[in-house]
Amino acid sequence: MAELPQYVDDDNEFNYAEALGKSRSRPAAPPPDDDRPLDRRRGYYAGYDLYLALVVGVLCAIGLMMVYSASIDVSYQVTGNPESTTYFFVRQLRSMIVGLCVLVLFSRIDYHIWRRLAVPMMLFVILLLIAVLRFGDMRFEAQRSLIRGSVQPGELAKFTVVTYMAAWLASKRSRLRNPFYGIIPFSVLVGTIAFLIILQPDISTAASILATALSLFFLAGADLIQLVLIGGVMGAVGWQLVTKIEYARQRLEAHWNAVEDLTQASDHVQQAVTAFINGGLTGRGLGESRQKFANNLPFPHTDSIFAVIGEELGLIGTFLVIALFVALIYRGFTIARFAPDTFGGLLAAGVTCWLAYDALLNIAVMTAMIPPTGVPLPFISFGGSSLVASMCGVGLMLNVSRAISLNAVPRRKQE
DSSP, X not given: OOOOOOEEETTEEEOHHHHTTOOSSSOOOOOOGGGHHHHHHHHHHTTSOHHHHHHHHHHHXXXXXXXXXHTHHHXXXXXXXXXXXXXXXXXXXXXXXXXXHHHHHHHHSOTTHHHHHHHHHHHHHHHHHHHHHHHOEEETTEEEEBTTTTBOHHHHHHHHHHHHHHHHHHHSGGGTTSTTTTHHHHHHHHHHHHHHHHTTTOHHHHHHHHHHHHHHHHHTTOOHHHHHHHHHHHHHHHHHHHHHSHHHHHHHHHHHHHHHOGXXXXXXXXXXXXXXXXHTTTOSOTTOOSTTSTTSSSSTTTTTHHHHHHHHHHHHHHHHHHHHHHHHHHHHHHHHHTOSSHHHHHHHHHHHHHHHHHHHHHHHHXXXXXXXXXXXXXXXXXXXXXXXXXXXXXXXXXXXXXXXXXXXXXXXXXX
């Protein structure tokens, strides 16, 4: 019996020749002619986590529907044409098509290639974040985008940090307890990215990236003392930032006022709460939201879209959205658990944490649990950069799930 070549990655052995049913020394015999069409069909979708794909598909469909409903009045304000109600819907649809193409591409390309590209990608993102501070478009007293607001490097930074952290932690896993391989390089790398994003200023995106990176550090087996130390430093620095930066301090004060008396909350929070109250259990009906119109709920198609869902689809609709995100988190960590190697596991877990934290932050703001932030609701809020970046992450998760299936293929006997 001929020996199949072995490929060893980290502390897990993954036999690609065996998984693909091939031998470099002697090719496997082709299947019978009548089985070839079936094999081709199986090869296209076999191994992908179809439950994850279905959950993401439903979230995207809800997103398109709600972006159209929530942006009717905003489209008129932007275009000045009473007949134009699809301005943001068309742009979101275009971004979704691009995101779907990228998702398919990323799901087909072996995810190990991102391990080799992690360093160049990180350098490129750092350059983009610096370029935003120098040439970025100024909107709402912040510089967060390039090319007339169509590209937000902060969203790309989330994807890149997950990829880089997964590659770095997988290679240093056995030495993470050493400060020179663990806490020091971790703090320098993640701190640099977070610092550049805070300068925009965009504290919420920086917080999401820091939380995701810290979660990956924990999942990779970092020392508990190091985790406590990093968490304490992050908390102290974060408190200084929110009390020193004017807009963050105002939001924090408004939130504390809302905790004591909801009538003293910011207008954004009050309008969101009103939307949920108007929706009740079953909602006012699709397209029937009142709070989405001018001088009511701000940014109804982006930051506040969850409140529009609450008003139009009611408690049932919001519960459905939350249940879909819970299902996405479950499938993501399931993929991470059974990944064929450490890098794949950390990659899937990192993408899951990133999407989970963004969804949690957005929903928490709309329910007046935390001060207002600018984090979009993944797959649902309007925004091309956020949608395409999220679809890239899902593509990586699907690719890891396919590797799990390939690794589970039984050994084929060779003559």
